[in-house]
Amino acid sequence: MNNFTVAIALLMLAALAYQLGLTKGRGVVALAGHRATHSRPGYHGALAILRAAVPAFVVYALWVVFGNQVIHSLVLESIPAEFLPQDSLQQKVMLQRLSNIASGFGVLGDAQPYELAAADVMRQFQGVGETIVTALMATVAALGLFWSWRTTTAETRARNKVERAINVALIACSAVAILTTIGIVMSMLGESLRFFQMVSPTDFFFGTVWNPRFATMGAEGQSGFGMLPLMAGTLMISFIAMLVAVPVGLMTAIYMAEYASSRTRSLVKPVVEVLAGIPTIVYGFFALVTVGPILSSIGAAIGVDIRATSALTAGLVMGIMIIPFISSLSDDILTQVPKTMRDGSLALGGTKSETIIKVVLPAALPGIVGAILLALSRAIGETMIVVLAAGNSPVLTANPFEAVSTVTVSIVNQLTGDQDFASAQSLVAFALGLTLFVMTLILNVIALVIVRKYREQYE
């Protein structure tokens, strides 16, 4: 009884149920006439599927999820205590061995008598379990079919029932987004609370030393969890990125929205949007092999010591990544400013640039601020560029030519090593993640509220 056969059987059952419902529905129509029947025959078919195939599927799903656990615990109980390993890992190995014997695949070496007996028990339970489940599925399906067959009359409100089921399914799908947020908050809160039991929140939020040693250092190594150097690095890189992206992105948007001919627009816009589709790892590589060395040699030429992997490199490249983000959002916002406002200014004798600077931009300002905040939240949460190009050196510095580290880099570093998940060294990643989540959440909510207000203003 493998999943594939069951899937085929269930599909066949569904087809059968639909046919049965359809036939019965048609019979009803033939008897009572179109006008007197409530639902079209197809809805009776769909209802039959809901009553027969869906419960059978649920039974099987429950068996798949819980069946093996039940069998394994029963088998372990049947094994004499002196042979039963205490360790759950060894129990797992033993069960694997037993199921190899039970399935007839065989094991290397001679099987012990108690193993053969246990394998026999396993085979029996599996056989019994499968029989029970098959019988149960068949019964449920038959009952469903019978129910549908018996209760189908001209008055049966099959359509309403099917539509209610569709509605429930749609609501369940919408709930996934909510569940995701709840999952994010719960998992991060849970793990962060475990972390804060080991390290005090003041040390974490206001500490100036980031140096989480290996978990094997033991309890006395629980220091060096101060996130200020990381926060400083994050903010410095984001600031540099905005310094690059805001002027270029905004001017691009203004030129595209106000000056460019529609031909230029249709040529340049997709090219700039290509920048938006490029994976961040590619930007990281670009920063590492091209931008970093160039900056470093420029620094050498003018006598400034610029590291190849520095806050400047990462910030610059991150700025490039954000340009299309700002330009396309601002473009949308600028084109929403009513034409009458521009015409008014132009009629009073303003030049085009005066119109833009004194009329269009002030009108669009809230929207643009929203766009910039969204871009900032992107910059703060960006990972791959900084992992590759920021140099990973968590020290508190104000020099953009130095290597720094960020919150996101540290999350990656703390969770990708061979760390024990229960150690403070791993759990700190969740505390950092929670901080990051809250920061971006605040930025996003402010930005979304501003943008939405702005949209309503001109709609």
Added chain:
Amino acid sequence: MNTPNNKGYAGIEAKVKASLKRRQREETRFRLFGIGAVLVALALVASLFGTILSKGLPSFWQSTFVLDVHFDPEVVQIGPKPVLEAGEAPAQFNERDLAWQMELGFVDFNQLLINALTKHIPAAADSPRDAMALITSGEHFALRDRVVADPSIIGKTLRLNLLADANVDVWLKGNIDRSLPDDRQQLSAQTREWADKLSADGVIKNKFSTAIFLNPDSRSSLAAAGLAGAFMGSLMMMMIVILLAVPIGVASAIYLEEFAPKNWITDLIEVNINNLAAVPSIVFGLLGAAVFILWFKLPISAPIVGGLVLTLMTLPTVIIATRSTLKAIPPSIREAALGVGASKVQATMHHVLPLAIPGILTATIIGVAQALGETAPLLLIGMSAFVSSIPATPFDQSTALPVQIFLWQGNELRNFFEGRTSAAIIVLLALMLTLNSLAIWLRRRYETRW
């Protein structure tokens, strides 16, 4: 008539005329700023693509040996391949098969390669170490696999294309400073001399290599490291994303746009979805690590977990794009359906949804393209592990294309892997650009202006 008023107008006129030049200059300057910004953006796109293409394209061609390899029965001494006999337990057959493969493992396939090389450089037999440094180490496994696949080739001579070692490739392409002293060169002086000679003789050719497409990653045989494993991993994850994110996303978009009552709950869902779209991707990685790996005990490094994490990440994109498609469909369509007696579900399913299909397809492709390039969350669920096999099921260990790029850029043999990484980026970008152009084409082809 000459009132002070008129004089005032004249004064203003004079003032305006005087300032006109300045204002027009400002206008020109502002415009130039705009053009400058656009040019900067275009130049950045050009330099990014220029860098990647110039570094990556040459590494699709690799130094390749064209050698006649004689499968000498003296060297390949091996019994016949075992077959499953009647009445034999599968476990026993497995053991016999393993024993045979073990025996095969003891065969010195390098000897075959040295014999083949000796025909071109007679001294090769005397210093086999230097000779074996020429050919990438994975090739003797390739020879073994040929024997496993077809034992009848023992005793025959085949003309084979064998990849040169990564260092040989670097040396012949000039990606390393040839004037460096011996102790800073990766290859011995003898090997370098032979490589030059074989290249001049035409035994080593710069050939288009399919290794990057067909092989999984490798650490021992760098020249043969490929993207096949990562590609399969990405493919499986994209399948999972399409199978889960699209139905769920479209269903919730339909619910929110067509059925949901306007109240605080749906408002909350809406704010929540907009916010999820802007949550940093690494946070989804943390979610995956905590929920799927710690709580549900799903396997680490597996495409199933990666697919689920990427599904959750793409879901808001799909929902938002589908909703805007549904919003664009005029109410008259719905009203007409409702007017002739359709129920709300019928109006949506029979009339609105079919009209929205092009938009939904575009949304799907955009979502998949976004998921395809995502790296950070995958690092957190252990997909940065080195995996040298092609995953067969979504529960096997695997990497993904962007993660493979991340791993390769960190390889110690920079001279070789800078090109290899760029080549991998070209493959990834080609996939993404194809997807995006498909989305644009679909939009242009089926877009309806109401």
